[in-house]
Amino acid sequence: MSLKVQMVFGTRPEAIKMAPLARVLKHWPGGELFVCSTGQHREMLRLDASYARVQPDIVLVHGDTTTSFVAALAAFHRQIAIGHVEAGLRTGNLRAPWPEEANRTLTGVLADLHFAPTDKARDNLLREGRAPADIEVTGNTVIDALLWMRDHLRSSGWQPAADSPLAALAAEQRLVLITGHRRENFGQGFEQICQALAELAGRYPEVQFVYPVHLNPQVQGPVRGLLGGLANVHLVAPQDYPHFVWLMDRAYLILTDSGGVQEEAPALGKPLLVLREVTERPSVLEGGTVRLVGTDPARIVAQTARLLDDAEAYRAMNRVFSPYGDGHASEKIAQRLLRWAATAKTE
Ligand code: UDP
Numbered sequence: 001m002s003l004k005v006q007m008v009f010g011t012r013p014e015a016i017k018m019a020p021l022a023r024v025l026k027h028w029p030g031g032e033l034f035v036c037s038t039g040q041h042r043e044m045l046r047l048d049a050s051y052a053r054v055q056p057d058i059v060l061v062h063g064d065t066t067t068s069f070v071a072a073l074a075a076f077h078r079q080i081a082i083g084h085v086e087a088g089l090r091t092g093n094l095r096a097p098w099p100e101e102a103n104r105t106l107t108g109v110l111a112d113l114h115f116a117p118t119d120k121a122r123d124n125l126l127r128e129g130r131a132p133a134d135i136e137v138t139g140n141t142v143i144d145a146l147l148w149m150r151d152h153l154r155s156s157g158w159q160p161a162a163d164s165p166l167a168a169l170a171a172e173q174r175l176v177l178i179t180g181h182r183r184e185n186f187g188q189g190f191e192q193i194c195q196a197l198a199e200l201a202g203r204y205p206e207v208q209f210v211y212p213v214h215l216n217p218q219v220q221g222p223v224r225g226l227l228g229g230l231a232n233v234h235l236v237a238p239q240d241y242p243h244f245v246w247l248m249d250r251a252y253l254i255l256t257d258s259g260g261v262q263e264e265a266p267a268l269g270k271p272l273l274v275l276r277e278v279t280e281r282p283s284v285l286e287g288g289t290v291r292l293v294g295t296d297p298a299r300i301v302a303q304t305a306r307l308l309d310d311a312e313a314y315r316a317m318n319r320v321f322s323p324y325g326d327g328h329a330s331e332k333i334a335q336r337l338l339r340w341a342a343t344a345k346t347e
Helices: 012-026 044-054 066-077 100-110 119-127 141-156 188-203 217-227 241-250 260-267 282-287 297-309 311-317 329-346
Strands: 003-009 031-037 058-062 081-085 113-116 135-137 175-179 208-212 233-236 253-256 272-274 290-292
Touching: 003 012, 003 044, 003 066, 003 329, 012 031, 012 058, 012 081, 012 141, 012 260, 012 329, 031 044, 044 066, 058 066, 066 081, 066 100, 081 100, 081 329, 113 119, 113 329, 119 135, 135 329, 141 241, 141 260, 141 329, 175 241, 188 208, 188 217, 188 233, 188 297, 208 241, 217 233, 241 260, 253 260, 253 297, 260 272, 260 282, 260 290, 272 297, 282 290, 297 311
Parallel strands: 003 031, 003 058, 058 081, 081 113, 113 135, 175 208, 175 253, 208 233, 253 272, 272 290
Antiparallel strands: none
């Protein structure tokens, strides 16, 4: 059976994480691939028309966005099968991360096939009553994207564009990379993160702090207000994936509240401090290279200072640990889709 697969996504992380799978399915003997980008949420209203036109056998959605949940729901209404990539991650708290925990859980309720990054994610799905046969542990496609890009950058001797602010960074100075944009940190959380960064920047004038600032005004406000004008804090625009992977690879350590970066940083061997109280990716904590520090300024300063001052503490966290995949998740998903198609044919 030649399978018609339609991928739907709407945000930057989904596009990054679905790209390696699209690369595999594009030249796939198993069938045809259609890609639908909703540009969260501009195209959302036309989603149903897109399904009507393509008539896919299966719709693939990713992770925890509102696009994914709505795309799954629209497919469900048309009785189209649904495959959920990056399925089964849970904090167990529907309000953190908000609204992503609910989006991912609800998508899981509707999905026919669950591509779980880890055994823990599979166990979460089993606990919620999903059938073992419908779950495939594949690793996460974000690691496929990351390792492909990192190797490509390294082997081609890639450097930031000459007009990029990253081209002006000093090669010999240590670099701390920061990302932060979670909704549950809006308001006080962000102010605290920025206070901590301002203090660190003052205490370590020889360290470069690089922060690609999300375009959301709730992020731009406190970040520009509290960190703008500090000589060693580089507030730059959100970076495209090559520039961002280059930054992660170049970083001494990383501070983030992002979901994807929690998987990417340890896979690159970079010590990571997570600016959240809880994580839906507990497996990353097991290697000892990632710490949950939350948004308390004193704690952020103390943990960052420890890594900047104490070479032994740094070395202990400076190693590769990648529980979320080996870079081959996309191939495993494609193989599982082929098996699913064979079963669907005989039913
Ligand atoms: N990312 C990027 N440019 C940036 C910041 C992040 O390409 O300026 C990438 C990052 O490597 C990861 C993904 O975007 O693959 C994470 O997205 P984000 O932090 O926006 O969302 P989350 O993972 O929290 O859903």
